[in-house]
Amino acid sequence: MIDLLPWAWALLAVAAVTIGISKTALPGGSILAIALFATVLPARTSTAAMLLLLIVGDVFALIAYRRHAHWPTLLRLAPAVVAGLLLGYAFLALAGDGVVRRAIGVILLLMIAVTLWRRYRASKKEASGVVVAAAYGTLGGFTTMVANAGGPVMSMYFLATRTPMQVFLGTSAWFFAIVNLVKIPFLAGLGLFEAHVLLMDLVLAPLVVIGALVGLRVAKRMPQQLFDRIVIALTVVGAVYLLF
Template identity: 80%
Template sequence: MPELLPWAWAALGIAAITIGISKTALPGGSILAIALFAAVLPARTSTAAMLLLLMVGDVFALIAYRRHAHWLTLLRLAPAVVAGLLAGFAFLALAGDGIVRRAIGVILLLMIGVTLWRRRRQDRADAAPPGSGGLLLAGAYGTLGGFTTMVANAGGPVMSMYFLATRTPVQVFLGTSAWFFAIINLVKVPFLAGLGLFPPPVLLMDAVLAPLVVGGALAGIRLAKRLDQRLFDRIVIALTVAGAAYLLL
C-alpha cells in the first residue's frame, strides 16, 4: 500500500466518490478526480490507478443506462477512437507529464469553443436526431477522445462535448457514454500493463477506494433523475472548462 499522508487519502477518497458520480450522472465530472489523483500520485501512476476505479464505475453506468445507448454513434466513432488510442499510447510513452497535461488542456478548450459556436448556430427546435453528427465531426472528436483517454483518462470531457454538439438527450447521452467508456477502458488495460503501471501497491490502494466509487455511482443514479437537459448541459460545460484550466496550469 502506498505510504500517504491523511490529507492525501482524503483527496483520493473524494476523487473516488467523484468518479462514481461522474459515471452515472455527470459525464466529464471525472476531471476533478483526475486533478486530485495527479496532485497526490505521480502522473503515470495516477492514470493507471484511476483506470481501475473508472472500470468499477463503468459497471454501475451500464446497469443503469445500458438500454439507452445509440449504437450507430458508437460505430461511427470507433475508427477514429482506435487511431486516437494508438497515438495517445505513443505520446504517453515518449512525452513528459507537463507536456501531456498542457496539450490536453488546449484540446479541451478548443472543443468547448467549437461546441459553443455550433450551438449558437443551431436552434434547439431544429436539432438533428441523437447521434446524427457527420463523419468529420465524429472523426475529430473520436480521435481526440481516444488520445486524451489514453494519456490521462481525460476522454470524458472531450466526448461530452461531442454528445452536446450532436444535441444528445440526457438518457441517450449517459447510455452511449456508458458503453463507450466501458469498452475503451477495457482496451486500455493491456497498454498500461505493458508499461508496468499496475504494481501490487496500486492494486491494493484501488481495492480500498473501490467501495467509495460504488457509493458515488449509486448517488449519481438518483441525482441524474432530477437534472433537466439545460442544467445538465451547463454543468458538463462548466466542469470541462474547470478541468481544462487545471490542466493548463
C-alpha cells in the same frame, strides 16, 4: 500500499466519489478527479490508478443506461478512437512523468475550454459526418489514453450530433466501458499496474460505488449548472498546479 499523507488520501477519496457521480449523473465531470489524482500521484501512475476506478463506475453506468445506446454512432467513431488510443499509447511510452504531468494539465485546460464551448454551441445546430466523427474520435481516444480525459470531448460530440439525453447517456456508458477495457493491456504493457496501485484502488473502489449510487439518486434533483461551475473552478486550480 502507497505511502501518502492524510491530506493526499482525502483528495483521492474525493476524486473516487467524483468518479462515481460523473459516471451516473454528469458525463465528463471526472476532469476534477483527473486533476486530483495527478496532483497526488506520479502522472503515469495516476492514469493507471484512475482507469481501474473508472471501470468500476462504468459498471453502474451500464446498469442504469445500457439499453439506450446508439450502436451506429459507436461503430462510426471506432476507427478514429483506435487511432487516438495508439497515438496516446506512443506518447505514454516515450514521455517521462514530468512531460506527462504537464500534458495532463494542458489537456485539462483544453477540456475546460471544450466544456464551455460545448455549452455555447449546445443550442446551435452543428454539422455531423465522417470528418466530425474522425476529429472527435481521434482526440477522444488520445486524451482518454493519456489522462482518462476523453469525457468532455465525447460529450461535446454527442451534443453536436443532437443526441437525445437518454441515448447520450447510454451511448456514452457503452463507449467508455469498451474503451477503458481496451486500455488495460496497453497500460499493463507499460508496467503501470503495480501491486501498490492495485491495493490503493481496492481501498478507493467502495467510494466510487458510493458516488455512483449518489449520482443515480440525485441526477434529477441536483442543480447541474452550479455543480458544473464548481467542477470547472476546481479543475482550473488543479490544472494550473500541474503546469507550474
